[in-house]
Amino acid sequence: MTTAEDLRAKVGEFLAAHDPKTTDRLEFLRARFDAGLAWVHYPEGLGGLNAPRELQSVVDAEFAKAGAPDNNPRRIGIGLGMAAPTILAFGTEEQKKRYLRPLWTGEEVWCQLFSEPGAGSDLAALGTRAVRDGDHWVIDGQKVWTSVAHIARFAILVTRSDPEQPKHRGMTYFICDMTDPGVDVRPLRQLTGEAEFNEVFLSGVRIPDANRLGAVGEGWKVATTTLMNERVAIGGNAMPREGGLIGMVANTWRDRPDLRTPDLHERLVRLWAESEATRLAGTRLRQQLAAGHPGPEGSAMKLAFARLQQALTGLEVELAGQDGLRYDDWTMRRPEKVDMLGREPGYRYLRAKGNSIEGGTSEVLRNIISERVLGLPSEPRVDKDVAWKDLPR
Amino acid sequence: MTDLLYSDVEEDLRSSVRDLFADKAAAASVLARTESEEPYDLKLWRTVAAELGLAGLHVPEELGGQGASTRELAVVLEELGRSLAPVPLLGSAVLATSALLGCDTAADEVSALLRRLAAGEVIGALAVALTTWPGSPFPAAVSVSGGVLNGQVGLVADASVADVLVVAATGPDGPALYAVDDFTATEVTSLDLTRRLADVTLSGASGTLLASGAQAVAALNHALTAGAGLLASEQLGVAQWCLDETVAYVKQRYQFGRPVGSFQALKHRLADLYLELVTARATARYAADTLASGDDDVPVAVALAQSTCAGIAVHAAEEAIQLHGGIGMTWEHPAHLYLKRAKSDELALGTPGRHRGSLAGLVNLPPA
Numbered sequence: 001m002t003t004a005e006d007l008r009a010k011v012g013e014f015l016a017a018h019d020p021k022t023t024d025r026l027e028f029l030r031a032r033f034d035a036g037l038a039w040v041h042y043p044e045g046l047g048g049l050n051a052p053r054e055l056q057s058v059v060d061a062e063f064a065k066a067g068a069p070d071n072n073p074r075r076i077g078i079g080l081g082m083a084a085p086t087i088l089a090f091g092t093e094e095q096k097k098r099y100l101r102p103l104w105t106g107e108e109v110w111c112q113l114f115s116e117p118g119a120g121s122d123l124a125a126l127g128t129r130a131v132r133d134g135d136h137w138v139i140d141g142q143k144v145w146t147s148v149a150h151i152a153r154f155a156i157l158v159t160r161s162d163p164e165q166p167k168h169r170g171m172t173y174f175i176c177d178m179t180d181p182g183v184d185v186r187p188l189r190q191l192t193g194e195a196e197f198n199e200v201f202l203s204g205v206r207i208p209d210a211n212r213l214g215a216v217g218e219g220w221k222v223a224t225t226t227l228m229n230e231r232v233a234i235g236g237n238a239m240p241r242e243g244g245l246i247g248m249v250a251n252t253w254r255d256r257p258d259l260r261t262p263d264l265h266e267r268l269v270r271l272w273a274e275s276e277a278t279r280l281a282g283t284r285l286r287q288q289l290a291a292g293h294p295g296p297e298g299s300a301m302k303l304a305f306a307r308l309q310q311a312l313t314g315l316e317v318e319l320a321g322q323d324g325l326r327y328d329d330w331t332m333r334r335p336e337k338v339d340m341l342g343r344e345p346g347y348r349y350l351r352a353k354g355n356s357i358e359g360g361t362s363e364v365l366r367n368i369i370s371e372r373v374l375g376l377p378s379e380p381r382v383d384k385d386v387a388w389k390d391l392p393r
Numbered sequence: 394m395t396d397l398l399y400s401d402v403e404e405d406l407r408s409s410v411r412d413l414f415a416d417k418a419a420a421a422s423v424l425a426r427t428e429s430e431e432p433y434d435l436k437l438w439r440t441v442a443a444e445l446g447l448a449g450l451h452v453p454e455e456l457g458g459q460g461a462s463t464r465e466l467a468v469v470l471e472e473l474g475r476s477l478a479p480v481p482l483l484g485s486a487v488l489a490t491s492a493l494l495g496c497d498t499a500a501d502e503v504s505a506l507l508r509r510l511a512a513g514e515v516i517g518a519l520a521v522a523l524t525t526w527p528g529s530p531f532p533a534a535v536s537v538s539g540g541v542l543n544g545q546v547g548l549v550a551d552a553s554v555a556d557v558l559v560v561a562a563t564g565p566d567g568p569a570l571y572a573v574d575d576f577t578a579t580e581v582t583s584l585d586l587t588r589r590l591a592d593v594t595l596s597g598a599s600g601t602l603l604a605s606g607a608q609a610v611a612a613l614n615h616a617l618t619a620g621a622g623l624l625a626s627e628q629l630g631v632a633q634w635c636l637d638e639t640v641a642y643v644k645q646r647y648q649f650g651r652p653v654g655s656f657q658a659l660k661h662r663l664a665d666l667y668l669e670l671v672t673a674r675a676t677a678r679y680a681a682d683t684l685a686s687g688d689d690d691v692p693v694a695v696a697l698a699q700s701t702c703a704g705i706a707v708h709a710a711e712e713a714i715q716l717h718g719g720i721g722m723t724w725e726h727p728a729h730l731y732l733k734r735a736k737s738d739e740l741a742l743g744t745p746g747r748h749r750g751s752l753a754g755l756v757n758l759p760p761a
Contacts, residue, residue: 250756250758253758254757254758254759257759260759260760260761261761262760262761264761265753265758265760265761268758269749269750269752269753269758270700270749272752272753272756272758273697273700273701273749273752274672274701276676276697277672277673277675277676277697277701278672280397280672280675280676280679281671281672281674281675283395283397283675284397284398284674284675284678287396287397287398288398291398297671300664300667300668300671301671303664303665303668304668304671304672363657363661365664366657366660366661366664366665367657367660367661367664369664369667369668370654370660370661370663370664370667371660373664373667374640374660374663374664374667375640375644376640376643376644376652376654376655376659376660376663377644377651377652377654377655378655379655379656379657380651380655
């Protein structure tokens with residue numbers, strides 16, 4: 001079994017052969033992938049070494065220490081966190097060879113075509129049609145809330161291939177080329193003023209059957225794998241005390257005695273304690289994962305995070321005093337990534353409203369916790385055995 | 394590196410304590426005992442203290458203990474919270490014993506008493522009101538002069554079954570801790586039915602000096618800090634029982650032709666409670682672990698654990714009562730015992746508000 005020491009040695013050898021100061025960034029990243037040091041828990045030949053997943057942090061730390069370029073993981077989060085594990089689990093050998101390397105290096109950005117105007121929390125109700133035409137499928141429909149669609153080269157796409165079946169059956173999962181002429185990406189401006197997301201209209205998009213992931217009609221199973229990985233990704237990174245937003249707010253409190261009130265103090269101390277308790281819960285979750293006992297706490301962490309961010313950003317606007325009435329910039333822009341800490345409190349307050357909606361609403365997460373962790377019965381499912389085409393909508 | 398998990402040894406300890414309490418302190422018998430002549434089960438205490446060695450769990454082996462740490466003791470307290478077993482564990486094994494561990498254990502008077510407590514030969518109690526918090530002023534209720542103690546201390550946990558008290562007394566030479574076995578303890582009618590409180594009277598009692606001056610202050614503070622940190626694990630155990638019991642109940646209680654646990658209005662409340670337990674457990678383990686290693690972060694860890702766990706235990710018990718519906722309001726159902734313990738624990742060893750105040754000072758968030 002590969003140990004942390006083995007990996008440190010391998011990184012050392014790699015760095016000796018590829019000086020990060022003189023090697024071209026992209027060449028460096030491609031070589032790192034080929035050396036199996038991209039994501040060490042992936043198979044050999046696909047950027048990994050079949051090593052334990054928790055050793056990735058060892059490798060990342062070694063590269064960071066050497067000042068090596070990284071693959072800008074926040075920019076390609078959907079590819080890394082969702083598309084890649086799905087391709088690994090369901091892709092053919094050709095698909096893995098073709099897509100994983102440029103995905104990891106960031107040469108090809110990925111987005112996710114899942115949600116639709118009529119299928120949000122009830123994703124399995126989605127209606128984007130896929131109709132078989134010889135060696136191809138013809139896709140028509142509309143997707144929404146698609147981050148980075150405007151810079152993406154590929155998408156993971158879930159479609160309705162058989163409307164006669166109940167909603168969880170009759171779905172098929174594809175890799176969609178975003179440069180296809182039938183793909184129309186339009187910015188979706190949100191309450192912050194910017195357009196972090198897009199609407200994606202698919203009109204007669206022709207996808208080769210070779211770009212299907214998983215069997216025809218098995219799209220829900222494949223999508224479930226994607227979504228499980230999304231929640232693993234949200235489990236988050238290790239952070240020091242006051243490492244997140246609470247540190248920023250606490251420092252404002254320390255620096256600006258003129259803004260202090262007894263009410264804000266009471267709330268700030270409560271939120272400090274909640275932030276620290278949540279941080280420790282995240283640490284405990286990672287320790288469980290590292291010990292090989294993944295706990296069910298993961299789904300709870302996102303719920304906690306959303307509530308905390310919303311409470312903290314609301315407090316931060318009040319703590320800003322008069323400046324709480326200002327807003328930094330309403331200009332319509334299409335950012336490549338969310339920059340919570342780089343903007344002003346007003347932006348953070350507004351953007352945080354999305355934290356309890358994106359990646360599973362807090363209400364859906366409460367259903368998941370109560371059903372999968374606590375074992376409580378589900379609400380009666382009136383749509384379970386009804387053909388998708390006959391569902392009320 | 395902080396370890397927030399439970400080791401295999403800790404899990405083994407948990408399962409033997411849980412089995413014992415399930416056998417000897419089932420809910421019906423705990424309830425029946427609250428109105429009997431013997432509210433404490435001293436036979437069970439002998440098993441716990443002497444046979445399982447839990448009275449001296451965190452006492453070093455050379456002082457007659459098991460040589461384990463507050464990490465293991467915290468697991469026992471989780472099980473105590475889960476069962477509400479009527480044994481004087483908090484008063485004797487936690488508070489009195491921790492006070493002695495904060496004294497000079499090389500001194501004969503200290504080590505001799507520690508040995509007897511650790512062996513379960515005697516039951517101890519810390520003669521301060523249970524509401525005393527870490528960092529509070531040294532109590533002035535008992536005066537000492539020439540080794541003779543006089544005074545009254547109200548609301549002392551587990552004092553009615555104690556053989557010996559660790560008394561905080563103030564005399565001409567300043568603060569001191571004494572061991573006293575000549576006292577009267579009169580049980581009060583307490584909100585918590587399963588942990589008894591007593592008013593203690595010392596009338597010309599002769600005491601054995603354990604610590605004086607700054608050491609007495611530090612030893613008392615050590616006991617209160619360890620006590621508050623470990624109480625978080627008891628609160629976690631209370632909350633866990635409330636969640637488990639309520640989840641089991643709403644699965645089998647039918648109304649409107651469905652288990653009531655299938656309604657989102659209830660499921661979401663229980664999911665939120667589960668999340669509270671996840672964070673409570675992380676803070677309780679952090680407190681137990683830092684106390685065990687003597688980490689510099691102990692004051693923050695304890696204040697954080699109490700700020701977090703006290704309210705969560707109360708919330709869990711209140712939800713248990715509400716989600717059980719009418720049966721939750723009855724004397725017959727044990728839920729009220731947990732509500733009473735949770736609410737009393739919220740006041741014990743510093744309220745959450747008091748601990749948040751300490752936290753604000755410790756992490757440099759000065760008041761307005």
